[in-house]
Amino acid sequence: xxxxxxxxxxxxxxxxxxxxxxxxxxxxxxxxxxxxxxxxxxxxxxxxxxxxxxxxxxxxxxxxxxxxxxxxxxxxxxxxxxxxxxxxxxxxxxxxxxxxxxxxxxxxxxxxxxxxxxxxxxxxxxxxxxxxxxxxxxxxxxxxxxxxxxxxxxxxxxxxxxxxxxxxxxxxxxxxxxxxxxxxxxxxxxxxxxxxxxxxxxxxxxxxxxxxxxxxxxxxxxxxxxxxxxxxxxxxxxxxxxxxxxxxxxxxxxxxxxxxxxxxxxxxxxxxxxxxxxxxxxxxxxxxxxxxxxxxxxxxxxxxxxxxxxxxxxxxxxxxxxxxxxxxxxxxxxxxxxxxxxxxxxxxxxxxxxxxxxxxxxxxxxxxxxxxxxxxxxxxxxxxxxxxxxxxxxxxxxxxxxxxxxxxxxxxxxxxxxxxxxxxxxxxxxxxxxxxxxxxxxxxxxxxxxxxxxxxxxxxxxxxxxxxxxxxxxxxxxxxxxxxxxxxxxxxxxxxxxxxxxxxxxxxxxxxxxxxxxx
Numbered sequence: 001x002x003x004x005x006x007x008x009x010x011x012x013x014x015x016x017x018x019x020x021x022x023x024x025x026x027x028x029x030x031x032x033x034x035x036x037x038x039x040x041x042x043x044x045x046x047x048x049x050x051x052x053x054x055x056x057x058x059x060x061x062x063x064x065x066x067x068x069x070x071x072x073x074x075x076x077x078x079x080x081x082x083x084x085x086x087x088x089x090x091x092x093x094x095x096x097x098x099x100x101x102x103x104x105x106x107x108x109x110x111x112x113x114x115x116x117x118x119x120x121x122x123x124x125x126x127x128x129x130x131x132x133x134x135x136x137x138x139x140x141x142x143x144x145x146x147x148x149x150x151x152x153x154x155x156x157x158x159x160x161x162x163x164x165x166x167x168x169x170x171x172x173x174x175x176x177x178x179x180x181x182x183x184x185x186x187x188x189x190x191x192x193x194x195x196x197x198x199x200x201x202x203x204x205x206x207x208x209x210x211x212x213x214x215x216x217x218x219x220x221x222x223x224x225x226x227x228x229x230x231x232x233x234x235x236x237x238x239x240x241x242x243x244x245x246x247x248x249x250x251x252x253x254x255x256x257x258x259x260x261x262x263x264x265x266x267x268x269x270x271x272x273x274x275x276x277x278x279x280x281x282x283x284x285x286x287x288x289x290x291x292x293x294x295x296x297x298x299x300x301x302x303x304x305x306x307x308x309x310x311x312x313x314x315x316x317x318x319x320x321x322x323x324x325x326x327x328x329x330x331x332x333x334x335x336x337x338x339x340x341x342x343x344x345x346x347x348x349x350x351x352x353x354x355x356x357x358x359x360x361x362x363x364x365x366x367x368x369x370x371x372x373x374x375x376x377x378x379x380x381x382x383x384x385x386x387x388x389x390x391x392x393x394x395x396x397x398x399x400x401x402x403x404x405x406x407x408x409x410x411x412x413x414x415x416x417x418x419x420x421x422x423x424x425x426x427x428x429x430x431x432x433x434x435x436x437x438x439x440x441x442x443x444x445x446x447x448x449x450x451x452x453x454x455x456x457x458x459x460x461x462x463x464x465x466x467x468x469x470x471x472x473x474x475x476x477x478x479x480x481x482x483x484x485x486x487x488x489x490x491x492x493x494x495x496x497x498x499x500x501x502x503x504x505x506x507x508x509x510x511x512x513x514x515x516x517x518x519x
Contacts, residue, residue: 023154027111027147030222031140059117063110070106074099078162087169096166097176097266100159104152111144138201142194146226149186153233164264171263171274179267183234191227195219241269245276257284319376319436320388320418320464322361323444324352324395327411327452329369345369348410351402355395359387364435370448374436377423385418385467389460392416393474393495396458413457415447418464440464443490446483454494462491 077095081088088096119137122128128136202215244261251259259280263273326332326348333341352371353363361375373391376384392414403410421438443461451459465475478492 023147023151026150027143030146030226031143059114063114066110067103067106071103074102082165088166093166094176096159096162100152100156103155104148107151108144108148111148112141115140115144135201139198142197142201146190146194149190150226150230150233153183153186153230153237157233157237160264163266163270164262167263167266167270167274171277172266172270173274175268175271176266180238180269183237187227187230187234190230191223194226195223198222237265238269241265241273245272248276248280252280252283257287315422315424317377317380317421317423317436318384318419319374319421319423319440320384320416320467321421321436321441321444322356322373322375322388322392322395323415323441323448324371324373325413325445325448325452326369327413328409344406344410347402347406348399348412351398352395355391355398358394359391361387361391365433372436372441372444374423376418377421377436378434383469385464386469386471388416388418388464389468389471389475392458392460396456396495399457411452411457413448413451413454414459415444415449415451416458416460416464417441417443417447418461418467419443442485443483446485447490447492449484450481450492456494458495460493462493465493 074095077088077092078099081092115137118140119133122136123130123133198219199216202212202219241261241264248259248261257280260277261273263270263277265273326345332344336344348369349363349366349371352373356363356373359375360379360381361373364372364374373388375381375388375391381387396414399410399412417440419438419440421436421440423434423436425434426437440461440463447459447461451457459478460475462477465472465477468475474496475493476496478494480489480491482488483490
């Protein structure tokens, strides 16, 4: 169109008219060659070639002016929204999709006019008999049908970039233009119906056998040629978009979700293209939600929830709990700016998550400046105790290194315990979370309180060390104490490497730990 294109591939009106003009030249040549075949002229009165040529030239000029005027009228709605740089209205979009079909219809009517004109000339001034006139009229009509059909397919293909712009804002949910069935019908018409009809009209007038043989051979070759051309054009109009969708599906299957195909067809093919894009967008959104869900609750919990569905309740499970609590966070919040505190907490939690996930655990929740890490739930881990203790020792080393290179002094207490817990969704149907509840969680939290004053900053219960197998060799027993809020005596364990040769701090805190719990 003449409007400023929105993409470098958008064809101009001249390019579209050129394709349609070539289709008419092909139709004209087809008709001329057909009438040039030396059929029997016994039923033809005289030689009117000179007069026919002048009439043809005059009619071509008339037809060209009519085509130009109709083309200008058809392109106005398209030019309007192109020039204004906006999405077309529903009416403008429909008119855009109908441009190829309306051009083809206009063209065919002009060919019908030419058939009527030459029929009248041959029957009147030229005085030819009815059999010859019938061959002229039917031959011109069939030639027009061929050129109009080829022109439609060519223009429809050329306007794909225009259709893509028209469909960009609102992809089709149902076919809005001539569909695949129309293209296949045109292919049949040009590849089978028209050549067969041409063969049929050669028998009008009683031609001799030699002339009929040559005419039929020509028409067979014509059918093969036109059928091949139209089938190729129609096949490209369907196979091209389907191939794009197939390629996109392969990329999606490979894990790439940033895939989209250009919607440049208003038929069933366009619905397929739009449906593919909607499907990929839905998959990308679902993957984003799954990623966000996994980040909030943990990958394993998210996978379990997606598999089992929303369901309240829990199950008994043997698991280990590691509790980590940052020391001096209240003073830190008073001393530093909020954004600085958030940055420090993120660095701290990054170390906690790294050490936990390295041993197959997951961070159940972040509680301000503390974190609860779980091993053995939701996925069963027979060696959950060893995993928790290894993660605790690794975490202590990495926190020490972080404190060494951090301008703000960072310190934290770590407590580890194990035993029977209830793991499952807690809350109400509208809002719940997956968590673990039980005595090991409480014990780990109390051990963390004592660990903040211990040189190792890391304490474990006897139960978790006893269940740790070979990992138990890395731990040594310390004093016994009664943890706050509990009545049973707990034996405290510290890492061997860190505790060797170092007086235990537990004695200093034992009286405080055994004091009655007033909270």
